Amino acid sequence: MSHTLSTSCQKELEIRKSRFIAHAIPVADRDAAMDELRRLRAEHPGATHVCWALLAGGQSGMSDDGEPSGTAGRPILEVLRHHDLDGVLAAVVRYYGGVKLGAGGLVRAYTDAIASALLDAPRVERIAQVSLTVEVSYGDEAKVRRWVEAEAYSLLECVHGMLVKMTVRLPVNAVDDAKRTLVDLTQGKAGFF
Incomplete structure (x- = not known):
């Protein structure tokens, strides 16, 4: 049995001078998720990266958005899977703070950011x-x-x-x-x- 979110959730972390703003947004499908990503990019025009992962009824996807391959999208997707969520877009907006985190640091940062947004997220059973x-x-x-x-x-x-x-x-x-x-x-x- 999978779950989705009843409302959007947001959490901001600062890790070595970089701001990571995590968003967990319930969506019906990939088109709705892409609309939400456009909205986030418009809301944060100065952001360095908007990395994301999507699980929505068999429509999954992810993007590192310029971060080193496998350091953002995949860790975010794994957090969604770990929480058994479906119909959810998880996006992390990053403002670079001048300190490089390295591949391991990026994986931890993106994982921690989206996990903290989902910590107290209100879940509801997803029924087909x-x-x-x-x-x-x-x-x-x-x-x-x-x-x-x-x-x-x-x-x-x-x-x-x-x-x-x-x-x-x-x-x-x-x-x-x-x-x-x-x-x-x-x-x-x-x-x-």
């Missing part, structure tokens, strides 16, 4: 989401819409034809209950795809 398509009559559409809203699911698509075809995004572990509820709401007339 799936799409469920249901076909209902026009008379049942409003009931289904109210149910989707009450359950805080997402209505992805609604196509009107002979019947109303609605695609709902919900947690994978709620599909069986959802089908039973939709059959009850429509007096057995709901069809699933």
Whole structure:
């Protein structure tokens, strides 16, 4: 069972005159992570490096952003894996302080920075989401819409034809209950795809 963060976390460390600002940000996918990285770079235009690692539903990645190979991105990624996190972008903004840390020092600095940001980070269980398509009559559409809203699911698509075809995004572990509820709401007339 993997976890994600409920909110973004930040921690700053100073190591031998260099500032390391660690950010742990919950993200849905790689595109959202790249948007966050652009935001961080815009927020810190004078930063020497913005190193990062991402784990998001099978979409992983990392970057040393100019640091010696393997001294930033990989250590940050290993911290995410150690904490069993998914759907998280971990980024460390570094302002160089004039003292070289060496490869071992950089690995320790980046590891310590992101680990300190994750120390008290609020975690929530990450549950996979799936799409469920249901076909209902026009008379049942409003009931289904109210149910989707009450359950805080997402209505992805609604196509009107002979019947109303609605695609709902919900947690994978709620599909069986959802089908039973939709059959009850429509007096057995709901069809699933």
